[in-house]
Amino acid sequence: MPSGTPKGDHFMIRRPLRPGRTLRFATAVFATATLLAIAQDVPRGPDRPLISPLANRPPDKNDQMDLQAQQRAKNASYEAANVERRRQIADDSAKILELANELKKEIDKTDKDTLSINVIRKAEMIEKLAKGVKEKMKLTPAS
Numbered sequence: 001m002p003s004g005t006p007k008g009d010h011f012m013i014r015r016p017l018r019p020g021r022t023l024r025f026a027t028a029v030f031a032t033a034t035l036l037a038i039a040q041d042v043p044r045g046p047d048r049p050l051i052s053p054l055a056n057r058p059p060d061k062n063d064q065m066d067l068q069a070q071q072r073a074k075n076a077s078y079e080a081a082n083v084e085r086r087r088q089i090a091d092d093s094a095k096i097l098e099l100a101n102e103l104k105k106e107i108d109k110t111d112k113d114t115l116s117i118n119v120i121r122k123a124e125m126i127e128k129l130a131k132g133v134k135e136k137m138k139l140t141p142a143s
Helices: 019-041 061-109 117-138
Strands: 005-007 010-012
Touching: 061 117
Parallel strands: none
Antiparallel strands: 005 010
């Protein structure tokens, strides 16, 4: 005979209480109620802007002057970097010309079937300098 309380022709079976399930259920109900309360509490619409007016204010005159001074300093550093870059390009180009003239003289001294290691090294040095000049010419300071 099944245990339980008789209820008419049927028996109602009692389940033992499980504290874990009850606690989870109570936590879920509480969390849902809290979220609903928060959602109703936050006003939406034109009454309340999304961004604080203080965060979106234009800079005052002192801030504008500071920003302009920073921009001038940045432009001056870009100009100095650009002058240095141009000087390096000119120095490297002069070195390439000097090495090319030396290479031509050495090649003219040798016969057509032999090349010295010195000639090959100068050609590699010219190539390396030329690549460096090419890369420096690609660089442009942002202004």
